[in-house]
Amino acid sequence: xxxxxxxxxxxxxxxxxxxxxxxxxxxxxxxxxxxxxxxxxxxxxxxxxxxxxxxxxxxxxxxxxxxxxxxxxxxxxxxxxxxxxxxxxxxxxxxxxxxxxxxxxxxxxxxxxxxxxxxxxxxxxxxxxxxxxxxxxxxxxxxxxxxxxxxxxxxxxxxxxxxxxxxxxxxxxxxxxxxxxxxxxxxxxxxxxxxxxxxxxxxxxxxxxxxxxxxxxxxxxxxxxxxxxxxxxxxxxxxxxxxxxxxxxxxxxxxxxxxxxxxxxxxxxxxxxxxxxxxxxxxxx
Numbered sequence: 001x002x003x004x005x006x007x008x009x010x011x012x013x014x015x016x017x018x019x020x021x022x023x024x025x026x027x028x029x030x031x032x033x034x035x036x037x038x039x040x041x042x043x044x045x046x047x048x049x050x051x052x053x054x055x056x057x058x059x060x061x062x063x064x065x066x067x068x069x070x071x072x073x074x075x076x077x078x079x080x081x082x083x084x085x086x087x088x089x090x091x092x093x094x095x096x097x098x099x100x101x102x103x104x105x106x107x108x109x110x111x112x113x114x115x116x117x118x119x120x121x122x123x124x125x126x127x128x129x130x131x132x133x134x135x136x137x138x139x140x141x142x143x144x145x146x147x148x149x150x151x152x153x154x155x156x157x158x159x160x161x162x163x164x165x166x167x168x169x170x171x172x173x174x175x176x177x178x179x180x181x182x183x184x185x186x187x188x189x190x191x192x193x194x195x196x197x198x199x200x201x202x203x204x205x206x207x208x209x210x211x212x213x214x215x216x217x218x219x220x221x222x223x224x225x226x227x228x229x230x231x232x233x234x235x236x237x238x239x240x241x242x243x244x245x246x247x248x249x250x251x252x253x254x255x256x257x258x259x260x261x262x263x264x265x266x267x268x269x270x271x272x273x274x275x276x277x278x279x280x281x282x283x284x285x
Contacts, residue, residue, distance in 0.1 A: 002055050005046035007031045011062055018066040021201075026071050033075050034058035068202035081130035085156050090148035092212040094126035097243070098188055100275045102130055104241045104267050105184060109135055115183035116140065118233060120173050120226065123212060125153035125166070127186050132162050141182075143171040146211060173222075174229040183238050185230045189222035191215040191245035219245055223252045227259040237283035241267075241276050249274035 002010075011027035020026055032038060034057040035050050050058070064074050072078040072087040079085070080094035081102055087093055109115055114137045119128035122142030132140050144150050150168045157166040171177075174185075192213045197205060204213065215221055223242070230240050240261070244252045249266045256264055261279040269275035 002050045003047045004031060004035060004037055004042045004050070007035065007050055007055075007058060008042060011058070014062055015065060018068070020065060020068070026065060029071060029075065030058060030061045030065065034061055068206065070203045070207050073207060078124075080126045081133075083126075083130055083133050083160055085124050085126055085129070086152055086159065087124055088148075088152055089207060090146060090209060091124040091152050092188075092208055094124060097269045097271070097273075097275055098127065099130075100267055100269045101127055101186055101188070101241045101243060102134075104276055104278050105131065105186065105239060106134055108239055109138070109184070111135060112137060114138070116181075117184040117186065118143070118174065118177070118182040120185065120187040120230070121145075121189050121212070121222075122153050122168065123149050123188070125156045125168075127188060128153075128166065129156055129160055129162055131184075131186070132165055133160060139165045140167070141177075142166065142168045143173065143177075144168070145170065145172065146209065149209070149212075173225055174233045175225075177229075177233045179232050180235050181233050183235055185234055185238070185240040186242070187222075187226060187230070187240075188243040189215070189226060191219045191222065191243070191248060193217060193219040215245070218251075219248060220251055220255070223248075223255050227252075227255040227261075231256070231259045231261055231281050234281040236281055238281050239278065240280070241278040243275060244277055246273060249277055252277045 008027055008031045012023050015023035015027055035054045061074055072093045078087045078094050081099050117140045119142045122144045128140045128142045132138055153168050157163045190213050192215055194214050253264050262282050264279035266274045267276040
């Protein structure tokens with residue numbers, strides 16, 4: 001008989017042997033999903049038996065995770081900030097590091113403030129929808145080159161009750177948007193140098209969209225386009241915040257400086273790595 005606790009123990013061992021970097025957490029999440037259980041159930045009723053169907057579902061989940069398919073793809077969801085998102089192989093899985101953007105921008109805009117935000121490379125909608133969920137008077141536009149990604153973002157906006165305040169469009173960054181249009185611009189563009197992609201963890205290299213990863217030879221291709229475009233579409237005094245990769249903060253800051261931004265600063269994430277470059281468009285006068 002397979003119980004909740006024995007299923008969790010066996011799953012941990014299998015995932016550890018497969019080289020998964022978080023076998024304890026992933027095993028628990030898969031057992032919970034397969035057995036329709038909660039973390040509290042595993043603790044309070046560890047000897048509860050799984051049904052045959054639940055064992056079969058768990059086995060299928062484990063086989064997929066052993067091939068290093070991301071758990072977000074297996075379960076179809078991923079938490080980000082305070083929201084839960086639908087995730088598919090067409091979008092980058094939201095990561096805690098990206099929440100640094102929320103730490104930067106939310107304190108600038110009061111809860112009752114009306115403002116509009118542009119998310120370039122919106123993907124699943126994680127950044128944009130997390131902002132809108134926190135600021136009920138804000139409206140947002142998300143732009144992405146992938147129609148499949150936009151479909152995921154639309155589903156997430158609807159599931160979160162945010163569709164009425166969200167517009168999602170296919171486009172090439174901000175190239176076709178009017179100048180002086182947004183109070184806030186955010187972006188998590190592709191920033192992995194092309195040659196480094198082969199060395200990424202299998203969960204990323206083999207299962208996430210290359211369009212959302214590949215930043216060109218030095219990882220900075222997107223920023224070269226984004227810096228002048230972001231400054232153009234911001235209203236005078238408007239704020240921007242973009243995620244950057246390891247070792248890229250100084251170069252990205254320089255690009256925005258050349259584009260005419262002011263008040264530039266680099267913000268670190270919880271691992272004390274430079275994660276976000278932020279600044280503003282010069283106000284009128």
